[in-house]
Amino acid sequence: MNTLILPSLMCANQLHLYDEIQSLINSGADMLHIDVMDGQFVPNIQIGTETVKAIKKEFNIPLDYHLMIEQPEKKLDYFPIGQGDIVSVHYETTKHPARAAEYIRGKGAKALLALNPATPLCVIDDVKECFDGVLIMTVNPGYSGQKLIPGCIDKIRRAKKSLPDGYIIEADGNVSFETAPEMVSAGANALVCGSSSVFSGAYDYKISIEKLKKL
């Protein structure tokens, strides 16, 4: 499976979202990473559900939802989740991760369990068949522009070793042209690309995405 390149929409120019999305699609983005924050699980708040619905209606690109919200199982129907999308719910936000996964899969999407840097990988062990992958936070969730927590690379390596073949292993946080090769060789097959790579301004979107796809 090729490494999925998932530009994080929160790092795009928010006043030009339409053009930004068009340009990311034209540059070869596999999916758009949509960070959803509720001001409770994480200190930040975004993105409006009406904005997500408008994006879904207008553009033909699957969405990679990263739900940083408390009790996501109660709010999944706020979002236009469909065939080909990915939805990550945080282990730390729900007593019922498997129930959330069942709803997500029922919509034809893939369900991922997201883990904060301090959350051990083993929390997925007993429910791994209920999920299609794991999202490993390589920074604390909530903000772009943070520095990688080094132990997270080893967590990716352990995930690759212990989780089923074909599992999605998504890395999110400080994925840069320097850290991405390490993440991919550890076993990551999906990269969230934010201010450290696609939106760093070092290259245009197309060149950045091509460089990351070559890893």
Ligand code: DX5
């Ligand atoms: C962090 C967000 C990421 C972030 C990653 O909570 O989930 O999507 O934008 O981008 P960087 O770390 O490169 O700014």
Ligand code: ZN
């Ligand atoms: Zn994210």
